[in-house]
Amino acid sequence: MKHISSVQNALIKQVLLLKDKSRERKKSGVFIIEGLREIELAVKGKYTIETIFYYADIFPKEQLEKSDLKASQYIEISKDVYQKIAYRETTEGIIAIAKGKENTIDKLIFNNKNPLILVAEAPEKPGNIGAILRTADAANADAVIIANPKTDVYNPNIIRSSVGCVFTNQIATGTTSEIIAFLKSENIAIYAAILQDAVAYHTQNFTTPTAIVVGTEATGLSEAWRVASKQNIIIPMQGEIDSMNVSVAAGILIFEAKRQRDFK
Known part of the structure; x- marks a missing residue:
């Protein structure tokens, strides 16, 4: 040596x-x-x-x-x-x-015919990305897709905050338009966490092929997701603020989908 x-x-x-x-x-x-x-x-x-x-x-x-x-x-x-x-x-x-691996959309492979996907648009903080990856791993999501990434997935902060889940999740990155086109081509229903034209998340059926999409606290999701979404969803909030940490929101939404799938 x-x-x-x-x-x-x-x-x-x-x-x-x-x-x-x-x-x-x-x-x-x-x-x-x-x-x-x-x-x-x-x-x-x-x-x-x-x-x-x-x-x-x-x-x-x-x-x-x-x-x-x-x-x-x-x-x-x-x-x-x-x-x-x-x-x-x-x-x-x-x-x-x-x-590293080529984390492009075309590399995604779904062994599950009923995939559950978590999409995050333009997350800025590596700690939030790491937390999202840990949540996806815990929920056994079929993939995590990052739209318009602000950093590469091999940032040491992401590796650290994900506790290595960056390696066990199937990950892809791409532009918002590329990801929307991919999801539609795979007949995966899009549920976007957007305030406009939204209904409470728990009223929706996530037992079919589903992509849950979250944005940043500061700017939310881009208009393209509102247009592409099968249904916009919100987490009803009873306090003084109207937003929560993106990784927390992702956890609530993805585990509601898991609950529905486990007990349907």
Whole structure:
């Protein structure tokens, strides 16, 4: 196994770029994963692990050898290097470089003939995206589609906040018009969380092929979704405000669909 002790090493400099720059992740086609559980979920999600870095004082070589992790190369790194490239305050001593996937609409495959899909338009905060992915995983949704994404799905904040669910969900990105066209071509009914012309969400039937669409708290969904929607839906609110966190709203709506499907 190789050993790197200098933070000036070319490969370590690339890791830093991958951590901080979406452009670098897109250009190179690779990204970084920190943490054993996250790396294991990436392997489960059939991601290719190219390189594993480990700091032996936290993650001993013997532990690595006993694990099922497979990579093209394994590199032991010094404390200085690890502290430089580690992203999280609570660390596990292991970081990987993995090859990204083409998360385009045409790559989606539905093994379920009655898919349940969660769509989020232009979510800005990686923490919200991560929470949406965790919710979709918990509900066993067939896919998460992000319309007009503001960041790539391999942003370290998304990986961290999703607790690795970014690797176990089927994910696609595209423009709003591309996604609407795809959903219509697959005969998937669109239910958009929009105030205009809306009815209470629990009055609708989500037991057929369904896409539930949510937007940001600040701007909501674009007009295209209102026009394309089979029915606009709202979560009745009884307090002083008329909106809630997008990941919370997504959770309420997707689990109503699950409730209906489980007890129909």
